[in-house]
Amino acid sequence: MTMCTCVWFKQYSNERNLAVNPQGGNTGLVGGSVPVFDEIILSTALMNQVISFDSVSGILVCQAGCILENLNRYLEELDFIMPLDLGAKGSCHIGGNVATNAGGLRLLRYGSLRGTVLGLEVVLANGSVLNCLASLRKDNTGYDLKQLFIGSEGTLGVITAVCILCPRKPMAVNLAFLGCQSFSQILETFTTCKRMLGEILSAYEFMDDRCMKLVVSHLKLSNPVTESPFFILIETSGSNSTHDQEKLNNFLECVMASGLVTDGTVATDDKKIKTLWALRERITEALTYDGYVFKYDISLPVEKLYDLVIDTRVRLGRSAKNVVGYGHLGDGNLHLNITAESYSHSLLDAIEPFVYEWTAKYSGSISAEHGLGFKKKHYIQYSKPWEAVLLMQQFKAMLDPKGILNPYKTLPSSS
Amino acid sequence: MTMCTCVWFKQYSNERNLAVNPQGGNTGLVGGSVPVFDEIILSTALMNQVISFDSVSGILVCQAGCILENLNRYLEELDFIMPLDLGAKGSCHIGGNVATNAGGLRLLRYGSLRGTVLGLEVVLANGSVLNCLASLRKDNTGYDLKQLFIGSEGTLGVITAVCILCPRKPMAVNLAFLGCQSFSQILETFTTCKRMLGEILSAYEFMDDRCMKLVVSHLKLSNPVTESPFFILIETSGSNSTHDQEKLNNFLECVMASGLVTDGTVATDDKKIKTLWALRERITEALTYDGYVFKYDISLPVEKLYDLVIDTRVRLGRSAKNVVGYGHLGDGNLHLNITAESYSHSLLDAIEPFVYEWTAKYSGSISAEHGLGFKKKHYIQYSKPWEAVLLMQQFKAMLDPKGILNPYKTLPSSS
Known part of the structure; x- marks a missing residue:
């Protein structure tokens, strides 16, 4: 399957300038996994095989299209678990989890994917395969290239296989x-x-x-x-x-x-x-029954976490139906959700950029775990200085000079 | 101090093409922190201040020149500890630890710096400051630039401040x-x-x-x-x-x-x-009393770890005084050390590339935690495919076009 992906890029995408939208379980919340215009969807659904598992070290190697819950079930039989767990586990793919640097319910205990992902295989825009699929806990030979693909939402390369360190199943x-x-x-x-x-x-x-x-x-x-x-x-x-x-x-x-x-x-x-x-x-499910939902996924210093909910509630008054706050407090991660009878442009104007400005004021992140995708790419400057955004754009231009990898996502246009 | 570093780069290094060798505690084992020809040493020794510590989240922000042991002592009084510990703690600087992605004795429990380092401030070759010093456990806004500087041995930028997540002191x-x-x-x-x-x-x-x-x-x-x-x-x-x-x-x-x-x-x-x-x-200390020491820091699948020691011992026979193996087994990390009465070129020829070839055969890393520095940069291809090395060289050229940042280190020359 990896070879198919390479051939695809070599023979079609790169040569003919066809843009590609890599897609796993399509469970993202910021539009990162859906095409915007005429991109061709490259699905990882058929790349669903476990390649190896070592029960002494707990190191799993698998293809990118494996569904998170299936991997966890496979590991549980061997007395291990995946180091991440999230609501969408029944349909999200491990490749998509890594491409979006998914957080979720186990981050407090097992840390982020930046520590647990040990290796990646990635197909680059020019069709070459970058094999960084090492199964080692420690490897300090040169720059850690795989980190650039973790959380880059398919804009720098297509993740085709993942090597990840799994903890023992708790008794x-x-x-x-x-x-x-x-x-x-x-x-x-x-x-x-x-x-x-x-x-x-x-x-x-x-x-x-x-x-x-x-x-x-x-x-x-x-x-x-x-x-x-x-x-x-x-x-x-x-x-x-x-x-x-x-x-x-x-x-x-x-x-x-x-x-x-x-x-x-x-x-x-x-x-x-x-x-x-x-x-x-x-x-999340209950909110959908309450009306139209405006969703925000914010990181803040824990002391400030709930003040944003209170201030938003005061600001919106009766124009919102419900302003609710919940989330992974142990990680400083707030899910702020606002419901209304139906979508309203004036309500959106009252929420944004207010929520982003408030978050920036306290040095928070306007996307703790959901990523930027298509919907939030223009708000990156609330959490990153322009020098950083400029550097990101340079990386994008270097790795994807024709702009065929998940275009219109993650970064604002460099022009 | 960070401003001084910027001014230095802007007014001297970059404009006048003066190469710089960033140096922390100078405790590295591969010559990454010592000048090769005429580079000017840029020491972090005076950047030794703690900037902030939050006792709810356990997040520490400090300057790059803080000595690891001093930070640990500071934290212990507040009932926390640093997430890393190593033999050189009494003199190594946290900036150097991050620049070399130091492993050490606590990695098994608290994971690698790639997970615990939350933010970095870095001075780039052109003198601009890249402020990625976020104090957040989760932040998925754009590419995680700080990862590129972790473990790049000062060849892409000079780390001037570090934000790191610290665990509670065990009772x-x-x-x-x-x-x-x-x-x-x-x-x-x-x-x-x-x-x-x-x-x-x-x-x-x-x-x-x-x-x-x-x-x-x-x-x-x-x-x-x-x-x-x-x-x-x-x-x-x-x-x-x-x-x-x-x-x-x-x-x-x-x-x-x-x-x-x-x-x-x-x-x-x-x-x-x-x-x-x-x-x-x-x-390590005992080995220095035994004669000249050839040191290797290898990652391997744990099952294979000691076979390398046995095979090396057999290969060298009586030409070596002692061939010993020890290390962080829980991390798959072997320290293979060979002693002889004195340095001998023929003994070195018998060891290298044998040890590297053996390691590559079992998909190991020829530098688990020590980095490549000056001494091991030419052996990178034993652990990384050439596509990866090529990409690393492109990153280097992009971030340091004049080659003034710790030259002759980490990567083989691209020409």
């Missing part, structure tokens, strides 16, 4: 779902949590009461704790269930006694764990 | 020093260790009996266990000493009962921990 997983009275208490609970749960902490997610109302009313899920302004979901993953439960209980006693947390429930069995995760994971 | 540290009868038992012990110690495993180092003989005879250290062909050092770092000791004891009972390990000792107090670490950390 025990526990969940706590807690109610909290203020955002500052969420932060203090996080600090306590990092101290007392330490190495077993694998997720620290938060959602506000508006999110809870939406999943309860639109999806008929039940809130397992008393009404609170905020909710926290904490997951632990470890190698000894007795130890993990003891650590979790000690932590819960401490935050309950100090009043940081006002109510909570714990799950140790698979079924209840899934029920509690659904409250957080299905917020 | 409990334990060490086990074990004797083992064969290399395959070391591997099986590693698999058992990952399963039973899981999230608290922070180091898995090995050394052979020749290393032990050297530290015992040259440094007068004592071997704390019975004579064995191999020794393993296992470190755990966790948040609960009772749990950690219980896990370690369960693991030791298991590997002793199954005969994987034949003798061992455990340390929980600081003094004994340091004594045991010294056996592993001071091998």
